[in-house]
Amino acid sequence: MINGQYVSAMVAAAGMGRRMKTELNKQFLEISGDKILSHTLKKILASKYIDHLTIIIKDSDLNYLNDILENLTINIPYNIVYGGAERQDSIYNGLLSIPEKTKVVLTHDGARPLVEVSKIDEVIEATFETGAATLANTVKDTIKISKNGKTVDYTPNRNELWAVQTPQVFLKDVLMNAYNQAYQEGYYGTDDCSLVEKTGKKIKLVWNGYGNIKITTPEDLILAEALIGSDL
Template sequence: MKVSVIIPAAGQGKRMRTAKNKQFLLLDDRPIIAHTVDKFNIEEVDEIILVVKEEEQDYCHEIIEDYQLKVDQLVYGGKTRQESVYNGLQKVTAKSELVLIHDGARPLLTKRMIRNIIKEAKSHQAVITGVAVKDTIKVINHEQLVINTPDRSRLVAIQTPQAFKKDLILKAYTKASEEGYFGTDSASLVERLNRPVKVIEGSYQNLKVTTPEDLEFAEKILARRQR
């Protein structure tokens, strides 16, 4: 089964409080995106598509060359993450049967996690990673008043990578684009097609670097792994 990976990295650093794209910030003296892309350099992956801002393509080429990253295509992103992933999907090679989608700002995933989701996706059309919610979650209204408290045992915090059969995820994104619908993740678009989505165990270490505090945590996790 041919496997393609789409890594959207066309975001901004608003919550990071920096003008620089957060994917280009250094983690252990390497850009975050370099850590992320390098994890997918395994024999099970046939194609890596990196989705970037048009104005950042030259810098991305430099990173790819400097860190000898395996990237098969650079694709321009859209105004939103969803549009960026859709742009990437339309460039996936015709030979691919399975597509993984992973946040460029999640550099701490492991190759074991990637292999595990690929294995699960061979027998399921849609597979996503997640971890059990540790905190109590409250649903509130526009006045910040609690409406209800969901059963925490049935809640999962969803991460990436997420894996889908290519025809299914392309259909889901195309439908969302035609109807002007924007979901919070790729799986939510598949759910709109009434297709089952399987959740497998992710990792609490597989954090998305969004704030300065996240970057500090990522540094500590990486340092601990290298001991």
């Protein structure tokens, strides 16, 4: 709870993980002797503000999740929700399931186990500036825009580019309004912030380091193993 506001966290772990090239959902692969999703849940549960946890998975992964939960200490209420066709549908399913008294909603990728607990708390605190906040960092590479995927159309100003991560945190009414509007318009975004942006809301950027990677490919597993014990 923060400022008397009930905080619900949703961890999205219902993706297919096709780029990992494995039959097992990537969240249930291991790094540093534990499942990726287990690492992630431990970080979320360590936040001093979170009052409720929703874990979003594919129904076929329930047994894998139960194996993780048997070895976790969870001292707050939690529930399990099955995902939809797209990430957006999965988060919406989660939104419909959280306690009515929720005022602040945090969404986080199950495949981001390296997030720092202090940064989880920081982005929750920043939410009250505009009603929406996200962890992010500046882009190090020069980015090119190519509409046909073959030739460069132009180069945007790197100083204006940010790579957005999770957690992303919102006042519940702000996020619910954004989801309802997106479905009315038939719009699917790549993250929750993109839906909120379309309503005209400003998103507060909270600087984060470069260690909060999303584990997506086999190479990311190697990098995560190297980072998990580091100070990045």
